[in-house]
Amino acid sequence: MEFDLADSPIFNEIEINGCLNFRNNKDAPDLNLNAKKILIRGGELYIGKKDERFENKATITLHGDRNEPTIAV
16 A cells, blocks of 8 residues: 555544555655554565655544654564
8 A cells, every 4th residue: 555645634643554664756746644543564665675665745633642652563
């Protein structure tokens, strides 16, 4: 799946079980992913590729409560 939102809503939780790539398009606006939680279970999150540099600016902002318990698997 490709992420291509210039400014996402604040998602309560994003669970990645496959592959999430930030779409690389130098003519598109910068990408902003907003979420309270991001859980990468059986998957991957990519911003750019080894042989293809990401041309835009990508920002991931976590809006969760700092005092919430964390999960490390």
